[in-house]
Amino acid sequence: MTVPADHNGYNPLAGQTELGDVDVPEWVVAMAAGRTVAPVWRNEDGGITYRFGDGESFLKVQRPCLDWDLGAELPRLAWIGDFVPAPRLLGSGVVGEGDDAAHWLLTSGVAGRSAVDRACRAHPERTVPALGRGLRRFHDSVPVASCPFSWSVFDRVTRFGLDPAFMAAAPPVDPVVCHGDACNPNFLIGADQEVSGYVDLGGLGVADRWADLAPALLSVGWNYGPGWEPAFLDSYGIADDPAKRAFYTDLWNGVGTTLDRAETPGRSPG
Known part of the structure; x- marks a missing residue:
């Protein structure tokens, strides 16, 4: 099945336009209630995101894993929409039992690509530069004082x-409400x-x-090539901080590793 390169609403495609090997389950077709169904994204853990209709809603189907916890995402989606444009929660649930159970999350589309x-x-x-401004707008718009969630070093x-040595090595905190996965595919670009x-x-x-800044900069290199990191930081409005950048890059890449990552390849952002 081919997904059009340009379509309305949220496109989590990240450049991947062919998912012809995906067999859409009957229960997904039934949930679409007569709308067209297109698989538009497959992540590294095998999760599939489906677009319903022209992008008015999206269904994410996946088994729980380190990188996706449905129980963590549900309350965050319910909270964040008062402050920045984000998908609106439409439903969630589980299909099947045991190791074959598929957890699903249905959300509204968001304008942009x-x-x-x-x-x-x-x-x-x-x-x-738009991504840098967008991340800064997120950090400036979401209130720290009323945020009930943490993305602290301890919690991660x-x-x-992760290696507990990260907690002892953590630099002083300049707190904001972080996106938590500020990689480029998780930002939408509008008509402007x-x-x-x-x-x-x-x-x-x-x-x-x-x-947020450290994985965002990693993602800039992955998605747009080398040399664009200064433009991102300039548009965000901050000077590079090599110590913090190195620490939070190590933390991002630290799943299953220790602080000594000399022979361990970093995980792909996004």
């Missing part, structure tokens, strides 16, 4: 089973070429702003 679709990647000179070490929405918010919580 993936920041890493073909058109956006073709123009990094405008997309990368606990949640992901600015960020129009934010998706994949299961890690949202209070942390140092470099907990």
Whole structure:
């Protein structure tokens, strides 16, 4: 099945336009209630996201894993929509039992296109600065004082089973409400070429702003090529902080590793 390169609503495609090997389950077709169904994204853990209709809603289907916890994402989606444009929760549940159970999350679409679709990647000179401004707008718009969620070093070490040495090595915190997975595919670009929405918010919580900046910069390199990191930081409005950048890059790449990562390849952002 081919997904059109340009369509309305949230496109979590990240440049992948062919998912012809996906067999759409009958229960997914039934949930679409007569609308067209297109599988538009498959992540590294085998989760599939389906687009219903022209993008008015999206269904994410996946088994629980380190990178996706349905129980964590549900309350965050319910909370964040008062502050920034994000998907609206439409439903959730589980199909099947035991190891074969599929957890699902149904959300509304958000106006815009993936920041890493073909058109956006073709123009990094405008997309990368827009992403920097979009992340800064997120950090400035979501209130720290009332945020009930954490993305702290302690919580990440606990949640992901990371090396406890990260807690002792953590630098002083400049707190904001972090996106939690500020990689480029999780930002949408609107018709005005600015960020129009934010998706994949299961890690949202209070942390140092470099907990978002570090993976965002990794993702800039992955998606747009080398040399665009200064443009991202300039548009965000911050000078590079090599110590914090290195620490939060190590933390991001730290799942299943120790602080000594000399022979361990980093995990792909996004």
